[in-house]
Amino acid sequence: MSLVRVLVLEPSELDPVGPLGDWLRDAGAELEIVAPAEGPLPPLGDYDAVVCLGGEMSASDDAVHPWFADVRKLLAEAVSARKPVLGICLGAQLLALATGGQVRAGTRGPEVGPLLVAKRDVAAQDPLFADLPFTPDVMQFHSDEIHVLPPSAELLASSPRYPNQAFRVGACAYALQFHIETTPHVVARWCENSPESAAAARPGDVDDGRLRSVHEDIAETWKPFAERFVRLAARYAGSLPGDPPPPRSLPLV
Structure with missing residues (x-):
């Protein structure tokens, strides 16, 4: 398998690609x-897949972050071209907006700290989600919610507070409302920068020992997920046996 070229969008220096980058590289991604x-985004045609990470900003705040429009356009183009996409937290919300979904301020307050999400039945047939545990560990740190899924999106995982935790739109574009790329240090920094959000975590959940423990669990579960994402991108790029179906057009929102 030749190296899979992955464009990683980092909207904020507070959310680097972290361990997720190591997992992708170990699986054969460049x-x-x-x-x-x-600055301007590079051409989508130079890459086999796209990852869009999180950030402290609101996904709907184009007045403050006018470059959001360029990110949404690139994500919509990737969905239309059937290039695998992985959107995380803010990236998931931007993917939702790019493909016809809706995002709003969370009506039940911030969701913060190590929590579980539950796979939906349809996830058993999904190439990335099928092998995940039924209730995988994740890291939450968001105040906005994906209120309405894009048309034809498949909901893959939920939680009691905010049901739209993970979905697939199109053939191979995935959105995760939660985080899998963090480290204890990164989460601690978020808590320092957003003490009001951090106060929403359960007692002890953002203590150093708890964060170290849950990140070990996250790595065990989500590193294989990242490997499957790279294999999926390789197959769609034609560097693994079994070519994907021809592209179909989707409206760019």
Whole structure:
């Protein structure tokens, strides 16, 4: 398998690609990490897949972050071209907006700390989610919610507070409302920068020992998920046996 070229969008320096980048590289990916706020995005055609990470900003705040429009356009183009996409937290919300979904301020307050999400039945047939545990560990740190899924999206995982935790739109574009790329240090930094959000965590859940323990569990579960994402991208790029079906057009929102 030749190296899979992955464009990684880092909207904020507070959310680097972290261990997720190591997992992708170990699986055979070559990453190009781009900060979309700093200049034009590279052409989508240069890459086999796209990862869009999180950030402290609101996904609907184009007035403050006008480059959001360029990110949404690239994500919509990737969905239409059947290039695998992985959107995480803010990235998931931008993917939802790019493909016809809706995002709003969370009506039940911030969701913060190590928590579980539950796979939906349809996830048993999904190439990335099928092998996940029924209730995988994740890291939550968000105040906005994906209120309405894009048309034809398949909901893959939920939680009691905010049901739209993971979905697939199109053939191979995935959105995770939660985080899998963090480290204890990164989460501690978020808590320092957003003490009001951190106060929503359960007692002890953002203590150092608890964060170290849950990140070990996250790595055990989500590193294989990242490997499956790279294999999926390789197959769609034609570097693994079994070519994907021809592209179909989706509206760019």
